[in-house]
Amino acid sequence: MKLSDKQLELIEQIGIYHENNGFQPAVARVMGLLLVSDKPELTFEEITESLNISKSATSNALNMLLNTGHIEYTTFPGDRKRYFRIRTSNWRDMIMKRMDDLGVLNALLKRVLEVRKRENSEYDQKLLSFTSFLDYMKVQFPILIEQWEKENQKQKA
Amino acid sequence: MKLSDKQLELIEQIGIYHENNGFQPAVARVMGLLLVSDKPELTFEEITESLNISKSATSNALNMLLNTGHIEYTTFPGDRKRYFRIRTSNWRDMIMKRMDDLGVLNALLKRVLEVRKRENSEYDQKLLSFTSFLDYMKVQFPILIEQWEKENQKQKA
DNA sequence: AATTTGGTTCTGTAAATTATGAACTAAAGA
DNA sequence: TCTTTAGTTCATAATTTACAGAACCAAATT
Numbered sequence: 001m002k003l004s005d006k007q008l009e010l011i012e013q014i015g016i017y018h019e020n021n022g023f024q025p026a027v028a029r030v031m032g033l034l035l036v037s038d039k040p041e042l043t044f045e046e047i048t049e050s051l052n053i054s055k056s057a058t059s060n061a062l063n064m065l066l067n068t069g070h071i072e073y074t075t076f077p078g079d080r081k082r083y084f085r086i087r088t089s090n091w092r093d094m095i096m097k098r099m100d101d102l103g104v105l106n107a108l109l110k111r112v113l114e115v116r117k118r119e120n121s122e123y124d125q126k127l128l129s130f131t132s133f134l135d136y137m138k139v140q141f142p143i144l145i146e147q148w149e150k151e152n153q154k155q156k157a
Numbered sequence: 158m159k160l161s162d163k164q165l166e167l168i169e170q171i172g173i174y175h176e177n178n179g180f181q182p183a184v185a186r187v188m189g190l191l192l193v194s195d196k197p198e199l200t201f202e203e204i205t206e207s208l209n210i211s212k213s214a215t216s217n218a219l220n221m222l223l224n225t226g227h228i229e230y231t232t233f234p235g236d237r238k239r240y241f242r243i244r245t246s247n248w249r250d251m252i253m254k255r256m257d258d259l260g261v262l263n264a265l266l267k268r269v270l271e272v273r274k275r276e277n278s279e280y281d282q283k284l285l286s287f288t289s290f291l292d293y294m295k296v297q298f299p300i301l302i303e304q305w306e307k308e309n310q311k312q313k314a
Numbered sequence: 315a316a317t318t319t320g321g322t323t324c325t326g327t328a329a330a331t332t333a334t335g336a337a338c339t340a341a342a343g344a
Numbered sequence: 345t346c347t348t349t350a351g352t353t354c355a356t357a358a359t360t361t362a363c364a365g366a367a368c369c370a371a372a373t374t
Contacts, residue, residue, distance in 0.1 A: 088283040126245040
């Protein structure tokens with residue numbers, strides 16, 4: 001498994017992106033590798049060797065990515081190896097999870113408005129208006145996705 | 158500065174939320190406190206005492222939050238203390254930064270499609286379709302915000 | 315039966331993060 | 345001038361994280 005310099009660089013960049021989103025470094029690199037490699041499916045061995053990480057790090061990373069639904073694997077008859085690949089369905093999930101996270105924030109902010117006491121606060125007006133925006137988003141966002149899917153469908157036809 | 162049990166609990170929950178979004182623990186608690194306290198503006202001293210953290214932790218947290226534009230302070234003539242509060246304008250920024258982050262992802266994925274070679278890949282079709290969705294989002298999202306602002310304006314009138 | 319393969323699990327540890335407390339500073343007040 | 349106030353800075357201690365390496369295991373192969 002040869003990787004070009006461009007590929008190696010891109011794996012690092014994608015790695016950093018995922019690190020910023022809470023993945024640990026090795027896990028983030030595995031995601032990068034699976035995205036960037038010429039082959040869409042890689043074995044355990046290929047991953048360890050390409051990234052120069054230990055078997056334990058690879059095992060740990062793959063299992064965490066399997067558990068979180070970011071990757072999946074296939075097998076072939078008469079071959080004990082598993083072939084790992086990114087779950088494409090995961091992109092929609094990823095976006096949705098970001099929305100959910102805003103939902104958590106929204107719930108917390110509403111709780112804030114319940115719990116504490118502030119008189120005639122213009123600040124709380126803004127807070128209320130923000131939560132209402134988050135409510136609006138929660139409704140409108142799925143509609144936005146739907147619209148895009150329609151347009152995308154049209155283009156294919 | 159007395160805080161009710163409910164307030165203390167909520168500060169922790171908001172703290173955890175912000176930890177998950179990359180803030181360090183003490184910084185996240187300061188954000189929680191400023192949101193949840195009955196007074197909208199707190200002094201350095203009130204923050205240290207309410208959260209039971211050291212002066213250095215407080216200093217560090219406040220400076221970091223000031224630098225990142227999450228909080229601001231006012232002063233009053235003849236009073237050397239600074240009164241810290243959350244910048245409300247920051248909520249729009251927060252949402253926008255999330256969008257920007259998706260922009261970074263989008264750029265990386267486009268780079269992926271350029272850099273590697275995969276034949277007749279249905280996978281790459283999906284990837285392409287995802288980047289096109291991110292493009293769509295980038296355009297539509299500000300429009301969504303605008304629409305909401307219009308509706309919100311109407312309600313006030 | 316012995317070995318190889320494809321991993322997993324279990325310490326140990328280097329490095330990074332996060333916070334503390336003490337010493338310090340600059341401005342204001344007595 | 346001495347003290348207090350409102351913080352900052354520094355050295356360091358306490359966690360936490362992230363990984364390597366070795367031992368281990370079950371299934372397949374020889």
